[in-house]
Structure formats: structure tokens, C-alpha cells
Amino acid sequence: MNKQIPLIAIDTVSDPEGTTSLASHGGEVNTQKIVSQSLYASRKKIYVRKITGFFQKIRAYSLTILLLMYFTFCWFTVGGEPLILFDIDARKFHLFGAIFWPQDFTLLAFALIISAFGLFFITSLFGRVWCGYSCPQTVWSFMFIWLEEFFEGSRNQRIKSDKSGLNLQKLLRKTAKHLSWLLLALATGITFVGYFIPVRELIADIGSLSLTSSWAIFWIIFFTAATYINAGWLREQVCIYMCPYARFQSVMFNENTLIVGYDKQRGEPRGSRSRQEIKSGLGDCVDCQLCVQVCPTGIDIRDGLQYECIGCALCIDACDSIMKKLNYSTGLIRYASEKEFETGKPQRKFDAKTIAYAALVILSVSIFTLLLIQRPLLELSVMRERGALYQENGMGLIENFYLLKVINKKERAEKYILYIENIDASLASKNLLKVGPGEVKNFPISVVMDPTNISEPAMEIRFKLQEVNQEHASVTVNSKFLGPINDW
Ligand code: SF4
Ligand code: SF4
Structure with a gap:
């Protein structure tokens, strides 16, 4: 809405008569006039002129590397596992050969904290180097500007063409430009989703028109539209009006x-x-x-x-x-x-803020490394079977049922032995469990106990799962063993 608001402007003018004065100071008087100013500023289209030079070479290299990384990393595998894949269905995150689980959330949070402090540190030293060379908005905007120049010509040609009326050549050039923008945006959207769904399956499904996942279709359309609009139409307005980082990074300067x-x-x-x-x-x-x-x-x-x-x-x-x-x-x-x-003199100094950011980066990297080293590669959870308290089997023994969930975070299959540590009970099911690499496996088990050994209606039972060849790789989890109340 183009709303006009009246503003009062005070002008200082020379008025020897002083007839319209608000205040007079020795021949200089203030006059009051009412002007209107719009609260809405329409965007002035920017026609970026092409330039070559040292920093443009650096940008060309960084742009190529970043785009190559973005479009190819989802295709690479390490030891049969994806290089980067946020597999939400399987609740597994593959990052450069390592597998992270939702239980490793602290690690992922620290990785983000390191990135944030690292960015603050770099910004306090080198200013907006992130914005200028590696922010996706900049990278994609430069790609779109390059396509614009390719199809519509130099800055002067584009200005001239926009001022002239519609003709066949202009229509063809504009159509080609928008098609190329849309294709690049679509490739960006598909690749983005390819970091969440194995990209080969995704491409095969799209190729055979059998992509049925509605959220995959939604996100492909969303990222295609977002890329096309942000890099093609909004461009600098994203940096000026929408990016929160642009606003608060001045505090790091x-x-x-x-x-x-x-x-x-x-x-x-x-x-x-x-x-x-x-x-x-x-x-x-x-x-x-x-x-x-x-x-x-x-x-x-x-x-x-x-x-x-x-x-x-x-x-x-x-x-x-x-x-x-x-x-x-x-x-x-x-x-x-x-x-x-x-x-006028060259000088570079680390101020207290920069040193503080560096210290925070070192601290968070140290905590992250520690957490990574201590990260358990085996996890066990035990759930009692719902609904059933206990039952007496044909041999007069009291039997309880559990569901064990074992997570093997290693990249190789493992065998584990299950023990009951603290009470005189035994496993009625097999105690050797096999779990594949990066697999989550459920094992229904039953535990039996002589009723004469039952001392309480709900006894503490401790399960220990130990890797077959590694004495120190084990995990213990407590649960309850229920028995007949009147018999204890
Ligand atoms: S000479 Fe002046 S106007 Fe021309 S590019 Fe340099 S700073 Fe800008
Ligand atoms: S954005 Fe800043 S660095 Fe880039 S051309 Fe404009 S004034 Fe120069």
C-alpha cells in the first residue's frame, strides 16, 4: 500500500522581514512547511555490469567449488554408505563416513555451535567474507546474473531492451533466461531433497514418474520456487531486508x-x-x-x-x-x-571480541572432540511387553517378556552376548544377538525365574549386552521383573 504521510519539515532560510518566522536568530529564521513522504519505496531494478579482475577470479573458483560440492556430494558413497544423507525415515544421519543417530543430537548441536562461533570469528576478522563469497544467496544470485547476461546481453543492452517495447527477439531472450533459471532452480531443489532421500532412488522415481512421496514433491517444488524467486527476482532484497545475519553481524565488527x-x-x-x-x-x-x-x-x-x-x-x-x-x-x-x-597506515590487531570468539571456537571444538571420542557405538533400550505382567510356564517358572532394541552404530556387523547381571534369573530365549552395520534391531526375549527366588513383586533386573570380541564394549540397562504378589 502506497501510503502518503504528512511530515513537518523545518527549514532554516534567510528572511530579513521575519514575517513567517517560528523563531528568529539574528536575520536567520525557521519556516515550517508540510511535505508528504511515502512509506513504501518501490524497488529500483539493478542492472549489474560485468567486471573482471582479481577478486572475480577468486569468486569464480569459490563458486565452482561450492556448486560442485553441492551438486555432487549427495552422489558419493564411503564404504557403501552415502557421504552425506539425512535419512529421516531411518533416523540416521550420514556425515562423511560417520553415522549419527537422534541420540547423538548433542554432537550435532555442538557442530552447529562450532559453525556459528567460527562464522563470528571470521566475520570479526574479515568482515562479510561469508556474504560476499560463500552465502548460497550470493552464489545462486551470481549464477542467475551470469545466465541473464548470457541470454540478454550486457548491462547497456539489458537497460535498452527493458525500455523498448516487446518484440520477438526480446520475448525469446527473456523466455530462454527464465527457462534456464527454472532449470537451475529445479536442479537445486532436487539436489536438496537428494540429501534427505537417497538421490539415486529419487532420480529413478522422478525419471519413471513414480515419485509418490508427497513431502518429497512438496520440498522439490518449494526449493525450486524459493531459488527462482530469491536468486532471480529478489536478489539484493534478500540481503537487505530478509537476512537476519546481515542485520546482527555489525555487532561483530x-x-x-x-x-x-x-x-x-x-x-x-x-x-x-x-x-x-x-x-x-x-x-x-x-x-x-x-x-x-x-x-x-x-x-x-x-x-x-x-x-x-x-x-x-x-x-x-x-x-x-x-x-x-x-x-x-x-x-x-x-x-x-x-x-x-x-x-592511512596498515595495521591489523586482534581485539578482545575476536579473541573471545577464537576462545569459544577452541572450547566448543574441544568439547565436540571429547563427545565424539566418548560416543557410545552400542545402544540398548529395554521395554517390558505391554499388557502382560507375568505368566507361569509349564515348568512352574515365572516368565516375563521384554522387547530389546539394539543399535549398532559401527560400520560393521557385530555379535553381542546378553546377560542378566543382578538376580538369579535366566534367559528363556537365545542370548547371542547379531546386528548389522548401522542397524537398529528389535529382539523379543523372555526371562524365567524360580518363584522361590522372587523376593519382591517388582524386582530390579539388570541386562548387560556385551560385544563378543570386546570386553570393554558393553552396555547395561535396568528394568523390572514382576512376580506373583502373594507368593513372595
Ligand atoms: S574512480 Fe571513483 S567512481 Fe570510478 S570506480 Fe573508482 S571510486 Fe568509483
Ligand atoms: S556490495 Fe559492497 S563490495 Fe560489493 S560492489 Fe557493492 S559496495 Fe562493493
């Missing part, structure tokens, strides 16, 4: 944090000039606007540090290309800390 900045002392006063011309009194900025034209968020870095700046360094490459043409030294726009821009 300090005067030593590396930022992309414009060297005002060297550049100002700006002014245009020809290549040969030497204009005295002017700084190095020739006001060519190239740094603005290449900026994917449409800002002018010469206005100072702005939260819209994602630190992509496109403006550095743009400005360096101009400086080289003019035979000036490069680095009018460069990576440096605020302190360096102020003093």
Missing part, C-alpha cells in the same frame, strides 16, 4: 575488521578528467560511476560503510581497472580496516 572501503583521503575531491589531463586540486576518483554500476546491491561505496554492502569486492575490481587505465596506483577502493582508512 570493530575498527580492525576488514571491510571493502573507499579511500576518501586519496579520492576526494572527485572529478572527471581525460586520461592525459592533470587537474590540480582533484583526488584520484574520476567519478566514472563504474563502482556503482557493478554493485549487485546498487550502492555507492564512496558514501561510506553501509549495511547493504555484502563485501563482494566487485567495486574493487572495477575501480582498479580504471586506476590501471589512468596509470594511478590501484587500491582507491580496497580491503582495509576502518582504522587503516583513518590513519
Whole structure:
């Protein structure tokens, strides 16, 4: 809704008569006028200009590596197990050869904590390097911009085309662009779901049009649409208005944090000039606007540090290309800390915040390692059979029934022996249990006891499960053995 609101603006003007004054201060008076301002700012389309340079090469490499990782990791296997698979149905998470279970939630939580502190540490040192080079929004937006340029031409051609009326060539170019965006978005959506459903099965099901899982279909459509809209249409608006990280990362910044900045002392006063011309009194900025034209968020870095700046360094490459043409030294726009821009001297310092983040990373990595080393690779849970208290068998023995759930977290099959540790009872079922690699297996068992040994109606019973070849690999779980109340 484009709502107009009246604002009162106070202007200071020179009014010797002082007839409309609110207050007068020696010939200067304040006049009041009412202006209207819209609360809604419509988006100005940004036509990003292509630029090459050192930082664009780094981005091209990082983009290629990240996209390759994203599109291929779900296909790789390690020892027959997926490299990365969040198998929600089987409640198993495969991560680089290791299998994690819901019981390992603490480990996964610590992995996230390490990532968060690591990101804070990197941000406090190198500013928005994550946003500029590896955030999925940036990676996919750059891919979409590249496709846009491929089908619709350079920045000037795109501006001209958008201003002109519809013709067949424009229609074909736009259709090809949107189709390519949709295809890339679809590949992104399918790959994403391929990290939750084994990707080979997923592709086979899609190929044979037999994908029946409604949640898989929903998430493929959702991620395809999200990618297409975010990277194709919203682009910088996601960073400026939607991303919470963009908002709160300024608290991690300090005067030593590396930022992309414009060297005002060297550049100002700006002014245009020809290549040969030497204009005295002017700084190095020739006001060519190239740094603005290449900026994917449409800002002018010469206005100072702005939260819209994602630190992509496109403006550095743009400005360096101009400086080289003019035979000036490069680095009018460069990576440096605020302190360096102020003093003109290179200096890098770790402040207390950065040291604190580093300490937190070390601490959380240590706890994670400890938890990982101590992670039990065998788990046992015991449930009494529902409904039945106990029964007397044909030999006059009291029998109780249980369901044992054994989880073997190892990547090889194991054999276990089941014991009853604390009471004089015996297993009526087999005591050698076999469980496959990464398998969860249920074993219904029964335990018998001579009624003369029953001392209480609900006796504590302790089950011990021990790996056949490993004396120290064992687990114990307590339960209850019920007997006839009147006989004890
Ligand atoms: S100002 Fe420069 S570094 Fe910041 S977003 Fe724009 S081009 Fe990228
Ligand atoms: S690219 Fe460099 S020279 Fe051109 S306007 Fe920007 S800062 Fe000035």
C-alpha cells in the first residue's frame, strides 16, 4: 500500500522581514512547511555490469567449488554408505563416513555451535567474507546474473531492451533466461531433497514418474520456487531486508575488521578528467560511476560503510581497472580496516571480541572432540511387553517378556552376548544377538525365574549386552521383573 504521510519539515532560510518566522536568530529564521513522504519505496531494478579482475577470479573458483560440492556430494558413497544423507525415515544421519543417530543430537548441536562461533570469528576478522563469497544467496544470485547476461546481453543492452517495447527477439531472450533459471532452480531443489532421500532412488522415481512421496514433491517444488524467486527476482532484497545475519553481524565488527572501503583521503575531491589531463586540486576518483554500476546491491561505496554492502569486492575490481587505465596506483577502493582508512597506515590487531570468539571456537571444538571420542557405538533400550505382567510356564517358572532394541552404530556387523547381571534369573530365549552395520534391531526375549527366588513383586533386573570380541564394549540397562504378589 502506497501510503502518503504528512511530515513537518523545518527549514532554516534567510528572511530579513521575519514575517513567517517560528523563531528568529539574528536575520536567520525557521519556516515550517508540510511535505508528504511515502512509506513504501518501490524497488529500483539493478542492472549489474560485468567486471573482471582479481577478486572475480577468486569468486569464480569459490563458486565452482561450492556448486560442485553441492551438486555432487549427495552422489558419493564411503564404504557403501552415502557421504552425506539425512535419512529421516531411518533416523540416521550420514556425515562423511560417520553415522549419527537422534541420540547423538548433542554432537550435532555442538557442530552447529562450532559453525556459528567460527562464522563470528571470521566475520570479526574479515568482515562479510561469508556474504560476499560463500552465502548460497550470493552464489545462486551470481549464477542467475551470469545466465541473464548470457541470454540478454550486457548491462547497456539489458537497460535498452527493458525500455523498448516487446518484440520477438526480446520475448525469446527473456523466455530462454527464465527457462534456464527454472532449470537451475529445479536442479537445486532436487539436489536438496537428494540429501534427505537417497538421490539415486529419487532420480529413478522422478525419471519413471513414480515419485509418490508427497513431502518429497512438496520440498522439490518449494526449493525450486524459493531459488527462482530469491536468486532471480529478489536478489539484493534478500540481503537487505530478509537476512537476519546481515542485520546482527555489525555487532561483530570493530575498527580492525576488514571491510571493502573507499579511500576518501586519496579520492576526494572527485572529478572527471581525460586520461592525459592533470587537474590540480582533484583526488584520484574520476567519478566514472563504474563502482556503482557493478554493485549487485546498487550502492555507492564512496558514501561510506553501509549495511547493504555484502563485501563482494566487485567495486574493487572495477575501480582498479580504471586506476590501471589512468596509470594511478590501484587500491582507491580496497580491503582495509576502518582504522587503516583513518590513519592511512596498515595495521591489523586482534581485539578482545575476536579473541573471545577464537576462545569459544577452541572450547566448543574441544568439547565436540571429547563427545565424539566418548560416543557410545552400542545402544540398548529395554521395554517390558505391554499388557502382560507375568505368566507361569509349564515348568512352574515365572516368565516375563521384554522387547530389546539394539543399535549398532559401527560400520560393521557385530555379535553381542546378553546377560542378566543382578538376580538369579535366566534367559528363556537365545542370548547371542547379531546386528548389522548401522542397524537398529528389535529382539523379543523372555526371562524365567524360580518363584522361590522372587523376593519382591517388582524386582530390579539388570541386562548387560556385551560385544563378543570386546570386553570393554558393553552396555547395561535396568528394568523390572514382576512376580506373583502373594507368593513372595
Ligand atoms: S559496495 Fe562493493 S563490495 Fe559492497 S556490495 Fe557493492 S560492489 Fe560489493
Ligand atoms: S570506480 Fe573508482 S574512480 Fe570510478 S567512481 Fe568509483 S571510486 Fe571513483
